[in-house]
Amino acid sequence: xxxxxxxIEESRLMxxxxxxxxxxxxxxxxxxxxxxxxxLRYVPEYNxxxxxxxxxxxxxxxxxxxxxxxxxAHVMSVGPGMLDAACPGDVFSAPPTDYVYETVKxxxxxxxVLLLVNNYTGDRMAFEMAEELSDAxxxxxxxxxxxDDVSVQDSTYTVGRRGVAGNFFVMKACGAAAxxxxxxDEVYRIGEKVNAVTRTMGLALTACTPxxxxxxxxxxxxxxxxxxxGIHGEPGRRREKLQSADxxxxxxxxAVVEDLPYVSGDDVxxxxxxxxxxxxxxxxxxxxxxxxxxxxxGVGIRRSYVGEYCTSLDMAGASLTLVRLDDEIADLLAAPxxxxxxxx
Numbered sequence: 001x002x003x004x005x006x007x008i009e010e011s012r013l014m015x016x017x018x019x020x021x022x023x024x025x026x027x028x029x030x031x032x033x034x035x036x037x038x039x040l041r042y043v044p045e046y047n048x049x050x051x052x053x054x055x056x057x058x059x060x061x062x063x064x065x066x067x068x069x070x071x072x073a074h075v076m077s078v079g080p081g082m083l084d085a086a087c088p089g090d091v092f093s094a095p096p097t098d099y100v101y102e103t104v105k106x107x108x109x110x111x112x113v114l115l116l117v118n119n120y121t122g123d124r125m126a127f128e129m130a131e132e133l134s135d136a137x138x139x140x141x142x143x144x145x146x147x148d149d150v151s152v153q154d155s156t157y158t159v160g161r162r163g164v165a166g167n168f169f170v171m172k173a174c175g176a177a178a179x180x181x182x183x184x185d186e187v188y189r190i191g192e193k194v195n196a197v198t199r200t201m202g203l204a205l206t207a208c209t210p211x212x213x214x215x216x217x218x219x220x221x222x223x224x225x226x227x228x229x230g231i232h233g234e235p236g237r238r239r240e241k242l243q244s245a246d247x248x249x250x251x252x253x254x255a256v257v258e259d260l261p262y263v264s265g266d267d268v269x270x271x272x273x274x275x276x277x278x279x280x281x282x283x284x285x286x287x288x289x290x291x292x293x294x295x296x297x298g299v300g301i302r303r304s305y306v307g308e309y310c311t312s313l314d315m316a317g318a319s320l321t322l323v324r325l326d327d328e329i330a331d332l333l334a335a336p337x338x339x340x341x342x343x344x
Contacts, residue, residue, distance in 0.1 A: 028071075032076065046103060050084060051079060061109045064116045067090065097125075116174065117145050165200050169321070174190055179335070202236075204315055205316040206220060206315060207219070208277075208313040224239050227251065262297075262322055268301060270291065
């Protein structure tokens with residue numbers, strides 16, 4: 001079992017654009033809303049970012065939450081073809097139940113509400129309780145848990161596998177189906193189907209620095225990486241020495257490919273996701289190596305995604321995600337969408 005990372009000295013100076021760390025999340029959300037006044041609404045009491053036209057009676061409403069610090073997930077994934085609302089908690093903290101409950105009330109549609117929840121213990125509790133409260137109010141709600149991370153079966157934050165960058169594909173496919181008028185059961189079916197064929201593995205080159213802490217979460221020596229790191233800085237499979245990019249990509253890819261498994265003849269979507277502090281050029285380098293290694297395995301890359309989709313503040317590192325495609329999933333991923341951060 002991987003040892004817990006050692007804390008570092010609290011005296012290390014934090015260099016960030018921060019006023020009062022307690023106001024980091026609301027000030028970020030306010031800025032997001034001010035930058036998108038025609039398309040987004042901000043409800044400060046509940047950290048709620050929602051579509052300006054929500055709820056719509058002709059579509060299922062989609063809601064995500066989770067902690068902040070993973071932007072553009074999830075508040076920057078609100079818009080046509082994606083989410084109807086997001087209600088994050090503080091950095092790396094699940095939203096309170098009342099945030100989720102009040103969000104559901106505000107986006108409740110006659111066609112129902114689907115809650116998309118990354119598989120972390122705090123998020124599960126908040127969203128399950130909000131579902132119960134909403135159901136008692138007569139709102140039709142279902143909850144889908146996302147658990148694409150192959151690195152560990154259980155972690156500091158979860159019971160079972162974690163939900164990480166693969167959540168993008170669930171949001172995208174469900175959002176497209178909802179936009180086309182699919183009913184709640186159908187949107188849920190699609191989300192469950194995409195989650196079942198999506199796998200992710202990540203690695204950290206550095207730790208991240210939460211504003212409220214003011215120093216990196218853990219000490220990672222310059223010549224070491226955390227293989228299988230979680231997006232909250234949780235330990236992964238092991239600490240190991242820094243290797244060449246080809247070797248690191250090979251280790252990530254092998255872990256992902258062999259988990260489902262993906263086999264010769266499969267068509268996939270390949271995502272290389274930055275964790276917040278990795279230059280785009282390095283992400284494309286990683287993508288190139290992953291692409292070549294998949295081709296050598298006989299796996300076809302049908303859709304490609306490179307950029308930041310689900311980050312961990314300023315952590316340097318990357319994750320690799322594969323989605324096994326069929327015609328239905330590929331069609332949904334290709335559907336149009338409009339969100340503040342255009343990452344597809």
